Amino acid sequence: MSTNEELIGRADVNDLEAILSVANTDVDEAIHVVKNNADAIFTWDYEKGRRPALNRLYEKAKTAQWNGATDLPWDTEVDQEAVVVANATANMGGMAGGIDPSVIADSPFAKWTEKEWIQVGVESQNWTLSQFMHGEQGALICTAKIVETVPWIDAKYYAATQVMDEARHVEVFAKYLDDKLSGHYPINAHLRLLLDDIVNDSRWDMTYLGMQIMVEGLALAAFGFMHQLTTEPLLKQLLRYVMSDEARHVAFGVISLKEYYAELTDAELKERQEFAFEAAVRMRDRFLQQEVWDRMGLNVKEVLPLVMHSPQRQLFQTMLFSKIVPNCKKLGLLDANGGWLRQKFTELGVIGFEDNPDTGEEYAMFQLAEGELAS
Ligand SMILES: [Fe+2]
Numbered sequence: 179m180s181t182n183e184e185l186i187g188r189a190d191v192n193d194l195e196a197i198l199s200v201a202n203t204d205v206d207e208a209i210h211v212v213k214n215n216a217d218a219i220f221t222w223d224y225e226k227g228r229r230p231a232l233n234r235l236y237e238k239a240k241t242a243q244w245n246g247a248t249d250l251p252w253d254t255e256v257d258q259e260a261v262v263v264a265n266a267t268a269n270m271g272g273m274a275g276g277i278d279p280s281v282i283a284d285s286p287f288a289k290w291t292e293k294e295w296i297q298v299g300v301e302s303q304n305w306t307l308s309q310f311m312h313g314e315q316g317a318l319i320c321t322a323k324i325v326e327t328v329p330w331i332d333a334k335y336y337a338a339t340q341v342m343d344e345a346r347h348v349e350v351f352a353k354y355l356d357d358k359l360s361g362h363y364p365i366n367a368h369l370r371l372l373l374d375d376i377v378n379d380s381r382w383d384m385t386y387l388g389m390q391i392m393v394e395g396l397a398l399a400a401f402g403f404m405h406q407l408t409t410e411p412l413l414k415q416l417l418r419y420v421m422s423d424e425a426r427h428v429a430f431g432v433i434s435l436k437e438y439y440a441e442l443t444d445a446e447l448k449e450r451q452e453f454a455f456e457a458a459v460r461m462r463d464r465f466l467q468q469e470v471w472d473r474m475g476l477n478v479k480e481v482l483p484l485v486m487h488s489p490q491r492q493l494f495q496t497m498l499f500s501k502i503v504p505n506c507k508k509l510g511l512l513d514a515n516g517g518w519l520r521q522k523f524t525e526l527g528v529i530g531f532e533d534n535p536d537t538g539e540e541y542a543m544f545q546l547a548e549g550e551l552a553s
């Protein structure tokens with residue numbers, strides 16, 4: 179059995195010092211090269227629909243395309259500071275995001291006025307949307323890789339539609355950042371390590387597990403949370419459109435891996451369980467937004483424990499796993515090998531989601547209704 183140390187580089191998953199020691203030191207790099215070790219697989223079996231669920235998904239994807247340049251109301255005026263205030267007032271119990279006032283009195287936040295709280299809200303938006311954009315580029319690259327590596331024609335067809343979806347997602351997040359917000363952040367180091375691991379792995383199913391199940395499962399939950407909470411109408415609609423695609427992407431992962439994992443040995447499943455755990459921890463670490471606190475001139479180690487204990491933050495951290503846990507359960511990953519991953523998700527405090535609906539069929543619910551598309 180691998181230890182936490184071997185898997186994530188630290189014995190205690192909550193070891194803040196170790197988490198913060200992973201930082202992006204190449205913030206000025208313009209390109210980032212990752213070795214892609216996989217074989218490109220041709221198949222000579224062209225029978226379309228041999229896997230009916232994938233075929234249905236492919237047919238659905240062909241008619242669900244939208245245009246990021248023309249289907250969204252880009253002429254919407256966005257006053258970023260006003261949005262920060264409106265969001266905080268509507269959802270966060272005020273500008274301090276629910277941090278206990280008695281804790282603030284004794285902390286570096288004590289001197290903060292409304293100005294600093296608004297500034298951190300602005301930085302946090304810039305950071306969040308930047309990481310979404312970088313994650314979408316990860317999805318673009320991973321899905322192009324799946325087109326090459328998956329041995330089934332129905333999956334190659336479907337993955338090809340997802341490549342187009344992801345290009346559109348990168349495009350709309352980049353445009354939103356450029357036109358409506360006030361600055362980009364480089365990729366978070368925890369996210370980059372995870373994307374590197376996924377691209378680097380030679381086994382085709384690991385791309386699916388890392389991207390479609392873990393990264394996109396988390397994205398679907400995070401987009402849903404933000405879609406529900408934001409008071410900014412353009413972002414709300416943008417997220418609505420992206421989620422209609424993401425739900426299909428996660429379904430693609432669940433449907434494909436359900437078939438493949440049924441044939442794996444316990445030892446092979448163990449490697450997948452460990453990979454899922456490692457990905458879960460990396461994704462949790464990135465949401466600490468360490469770069470934002472740093473940019474605000476604060477001692478990150480000092481303020482993070484305060485921020486982490488706010489009830490809103492804790493709700494957000496666990497909610498991120500609301501899709502991942504039931505999907506891992508459906509794939510048999512929670513209970514294989516004596517429930518190894520169940521135990522790990524229990525330690526992370528997210529096992530409570532195991533009986534939520536899985537995303538294998540849920541995509542129909544996210545579909546854009548007739549008339550919801552502008553063109
Ligand atoms: Fe996407």
Ligand SMILES: [Fe+2]
Pocket residue numbers: 317344394423424427
């Ligand atoms: Fe996606």
